[in-house]
Amino acid sequence: MSKTFAxxxxxxxxxxxxxxxxxxxxxxxxxxxVANYEIARSEPTFEVLCKAAMALGVSIDDLLxxxxxxxxxxxxxxxxxxxxxx
Numbered sequence: 001m002s003k004t005f006a007x008x009x010x011x012x013x014x015x016x017x018x019x020x021x022x023x024x025x026x027x028x029x030x031x032x033x034v035a036n037y038e039i040a041r042s043e044p045t046f047e048v049l050c051k052a053a054m055a056l057g058v059s060i061d062d063l064l065x066x067x068x069x070x071x072x073x074x075x076x077x078x079x080x081x082x083x084x085x086x
Contacts, residue, residue, distance in 0.1 A: 006040040008063045012056045013038075026055035 020034040
């Protein structure tokens, strides 16, 4: 895996309102393991990866693929139909 996974795991965990300890309990790991995943110090097994995706309500692809993470305030901007047409 990569730093992409680490970044995505932290993003989705925070989006779900979970602490590292909460996620650790949900996936059968200690808080330190989650912290190590989030700084790319270690990688989870496939089984733990599947549990993390389920606990966070996302797909494995969401955790693994490269993507831009926009701050929440950008997602909340309302765009009119006229602006979309531009």
